[in-house]
Amino acid sequence: MKIGIDIDGTITHPSSCFTYMNKHLGTSIDFNQASEYELHTYTDMNQIEFWDYMVNSGHETGIYRESIPQEHVRHHLWNLRKQYDLHYVTARSELVRPVTEEWIKQHELPLDSLIMTGSHDKVQVVRDLSLDLFMEDRLENAVQIAEDTSIPVILFDAPYNRKAVPNNVIRVASWNEAVQEIQKFAPIR
Ligand SMILES: [Mg+2]
Structure with a gap:
């Protein structure tokens, strides 16, 4: 996956x-x-x-x-990486790849694949890489990916994204919850 x-x-x-x-x-x-x-x-x-x-x-x-990682994200990313292919897909532009990679390394997160779209349109990346599941916090991205590609999208709850979502968008409050949801689609062996 x-x-x-x-x-x-x-x-x-x-x-x-x-x-x-x-x-x-x-x-x-x-x-x-x-x-x-x-x-x-x-x-x-x-x-x-x-x-x-x-x-x-x-x-x-x-x-x-100066960004702060979410709680437990490092633990979960390394664990998920044992079973799944992880691709970071950000709307940041290529111009900020150096600071982005530096931050990932500084916080000791895995770094295999980093796609910088420079725009909010991530649907093409989902299709090009044949992604099976997406994790996102921006409501419009989550809805667009879920509707255009039918893959499940895990939406990290935040005050700015509290609106109705389609059935294949799953709202979670934490990385712990997110991983529980991922395991429903493809259990970690
Ligand atoms: Mg985001």
Whole structure:
């Protein structure tokens, strides 16, 4: 079985980017009330202005560098890797591959395959790699993958993704729960 795994909000803790913005960009976002996924909505910039600013000021790499892994993710990734092919599939661009790989190594996570789409469209990657299951935190991605490819998608619950989902999207609150769900599809021997 081949598993696709998003990075931000799935491997990293979903509060990481909000913590970074509060610390470095002067926002005061309460993660538990953060109903919007798109970070620019917490500023007075539009999406293009915000990401231009983030890239040019070095804050984009800063966010990735200061991200905190989810609880137990390292343990579970190494365990899953014994049985399954793991592919990290992130919307981050190729330009930030160095900081991304550095972070993965720093946190001692397995690194076999890292696909950087530079966009939110991950359906093509799911098809190209014939992935059997996907793990994600962005609602729109989870729904799109589930509907367009019919594979099960494990959605990591976060304040910004609490809306109705199709039957093959399984909402979980932790990596422990996520692994229990994965085992239902292909039990670990
Ligand atoms: Mg994500």
